[in-house]
Amino acid sequence: MKETFKDSGAAVRAAPGPPAPAALAAKVRTLAPSMTRSMQRVAEAVAGDPAGCAALTVTGLAERTGTSEATVVRTSRLLGYPGYRDLRIALAALATQQATGRAPAVTADIAVDDALPDVVAKLAQEEQQCLADTAAGLDLTQLEAAVGALAAARRIDVYGIGASNLVGQDLVQKLLRIGLIAHAHSDPHLAVTNAVQMRAGDVAIAITHSGRTTDVIEPLRVAFDRGATTIAITGRPDGGIASYADHVLTTSTARESELRPAAMSSRTSQLLVVDCLFVGVAQRTYETAAPALSASYEALAHRHSPRTPHR
Template sequence: MSDEAEETFSPAVPLGTRVRRLAPSMTRSVHAVAEAVAADPAGCARLTVSALAAHTGTSEATVVRTARLLGYPGYRDLRLALAALAARQESEEPVAAPALGADIAVDDPLSDVVAKLAREEAQTLADTAAGLDVSALAAAVTALATAGRIDVYGVGASALVAQDLAQKLLRIGLIAHAHSDPHVAVTGAVQLRPGDAAVAISHSGATGDVVDSLRAAFGRGATTVAVTGRPGGPVTRYADLVLATSAARETRLRPAAMSSRTSQLLVVDCLFVGVAQQTYDRAAPALAASYEALAPRRRNPRQEPRP
């Protein structure tokens, strides 16, 4: 099975979100069809399958494949959804198009860079929230809250997110470790047991060291969670629970590793808050204790002696 057919969406996930989520794994022809229907749902809803194929310079088979990839049984169902989407858009207040393009140019002034990044970050967070499987999130929260031990795996930029999750869980009294060294990660994974939990963070879903660690944890019976931008990627084969993230389009000045970090941190915060809620009687005193222990290390400039 190709990567294009591996992710499914509920009808509640906006069409634009589906296109952005799947864009990295789409072929050029499928992406052309997906971009067309997302940009002009009203116009495309009036086109037959052959007309849309001609409009996008693709084939009828590609149009049907795109419809299925976006979560519809066939092109007829996609046309109906596009017509309904167009009707909703007509009844809503018109929204002014953003003045700035999406891509950051080498010669952009910093004011434009700030505006473009802020808009992309907001869109990434909105897409992640819209596509997040809340039932899977709830199950992951319970698994972490009741785990005897939690291992978190990530490499590169995802290692920073893994450390953030482990540090947060440690502050509420859980035994959590972030492993970025692949040898240490696998060594730790084979020590896990049923009742423990492992979280793998990988935007591509195909990072070998992360996949190997989660596979080892899965084989030992730990509850495994994958936080990934590719819900059909290799890492999910060893995940009991999958939490999907979104990322802005990769550009020369902003690789996927950067744009994916924002959505990963949103999922990490959701996990942390959910666990803190479930374990509040234990988490609240633990947070207070950690804050008190670190208080002497927070220097107040007003109390510092003058040189």
């Protein structure tokens, strides 16, 4: 059995470094829903005007946002920076990137009366931004550890509901083709039943954008308690899912709107993380993965080739 040490509802892990400047806006979008209204005002200010806020002292930013110095400091720490001084440095770097055109602007929401060419352009821009934000904010130490656990796993279970389950199925299909034993579970009862059978050397992966989906948290908790290595792919690293995850891989998402719900926008970043995991595992297990891939290609090619009729 594992022993869980919790701090504000999350398991204690090696603290990641401050997010890269380019990932700051994505971090704000990810964490804003869980912030207090006063902290949201600070976060929205620094993401919306990094150059202006970088020039302000902690007192100045507190006055600009109608909050307190303590709120500014707490917001800085929640965004991943040790203090406000570190956040100001990141804001200055982000402002420089934006001035040189290396940080893309946020696109407008899709409107119900948008012409189809505009819808295509906006969706393409949002998808690109979502992928860039996820890549910039991904903790590579956590990713490396997750890849290592998967490459050595005796068995892999993946839990997800709705759109997250589709992402889980995508990962499982990839892992099966390189010879690993993997299963995707969408039924919460079956997921828990299978999680009870897990042990050290197994890996359980939970995919949930909100980080609070009970039907995903529960099987991960059971697998964690049974000694399996646990991985969470989530847009809310402060959610309850982190309490039972050895490794947390954070995803970004485009702004949620009426015509673009969170389940739709989160899928893009989840698929990127899934692909990173798969390629990393395939690299680590190349001697066995390459022949397994070749065999699956040949089997599929044979299945779809014209057959000689039986006589």
